[in-house]
Amino acid sequence: MKKTKTVIITGASSGMGFAAAELFSKHGWQVFAGARRLERMKELKKFGVETFFLIFLRMTQLKLFFGRFYKKNDDIDVLINNAGYGEYGSLEDTPIEQARAQFQVNVFAAMQLTQLLLPFMRKKHKGRIINISSIAGFLYTPLGGWYDATKHALETLTDTLRLETETFGIQAILIEPGGTRSEWLETALKNARKNTPKNSIYYSLIDAFDKMFHQCHRNEAVRI
Numbered sequence: 001m002k003k004t005k006t007v008i009i010t011g012a013s014s015g016m017g018f019a020a021a022e023l024f025s026k027h028g029w030q031v032f033a034g035a036r037r038l039e040r041m042k043e044l045k046k047f048g049v050e051t052f053f054l055i056f057l058r059m060t061q062l063k064l065f066f067g068r069f070y071k072k073n074d075d076i077d078v079l080i081n082n083a084g085y086g087e088y089g090s091l092e093d094t095p096i097e098q099a100r101a102q103f104q105v106n107v108f109a110a111m112q113l114t115q116l117l118l119p120f121m122r123k124k125h126k127g128r129i130i131n132i133s134s135i136a137g138f139l140y141t142p143l144g145g146w147y148d149a150t151k152h153a154l155e156t157l158t159d160t161l162r163l164e165t166e167t168f169g170i171q172a173i174l175i176e177p178g179g180t181r182s183e184w185l186e187t188a189l190k191n192a193r194k195n196t197p198k199n200s201i202y203y204s205l206i207d208a209f210d211k212m213f214h215q216c217h218r219n220e221a222v223r224i
Helices: 015-026 038-047 059-072 096-124 145-168 184-195 203-216
Strands: 006-010 030-035 050-053 078-081 127-132 170-175
Touching: 006 015, 006 096, 015 030, 015 038, 030 038, 030 059, 038 050, 050 059, 059 096, 078 096, 096 127, 096 145, 096 170, 127 145, 145 170, 184 203
Parallel strands: 006 030, 006 078, 030 050, 078 127, 127 170
Antiparallel strands: none
16 A cells, blocks of 8 residues: 555554554555664554664654655654653652653643644645644643643643744644553553652552543553
8 A cells, every 4th residue: 555644643652642653554654663662662663663762861862863764755744752651759759850751751742842833834835744742731630730830831731832823834733632541651650659758658649540540440550
């Protein structure tokens, strides 16, 4: 099947990113998929997806990622900024370094890749930037302050990007999924326990959240 359009998807090693890469490829798109866990994307190759190793904490890695797929195709129609993770923990206990790393992955990496791609979309007067936010982008919960803040930031940036680029034929689109079957919850709670000393007054809150989420979703991890 001839690939007629091209999409870049980050965070494609699992969950929504993996499913999107598979779906776009099956519909005839040329798909460039980037993620840190390269081995988790092997299954995508049978659908014709081109996979790339990508560390979102490093700007040099983002530039290298951009350069590699741009050599293969300089006409990118859609960018899906899906990469992200939950660094749960109380605002008091979570180290600022961990909060900063979460902002880098969930917010700055998405905008850095957007900045790299926008000049090419603007030149051809078309393109779509799709940012995967969350219902956490307009809600907030205990232990989720830092994660929620990244999603609030991504929402504002996407809305601003829409106003700045619509005259150039570029659409900035925001997706706000609710509970989605993925590894997100397991990672978020694991990070919460890592960030919280066992003698912390907030530790019992982690146990309560763990019990609540797993009862609600029958032990199926979700991303919010």
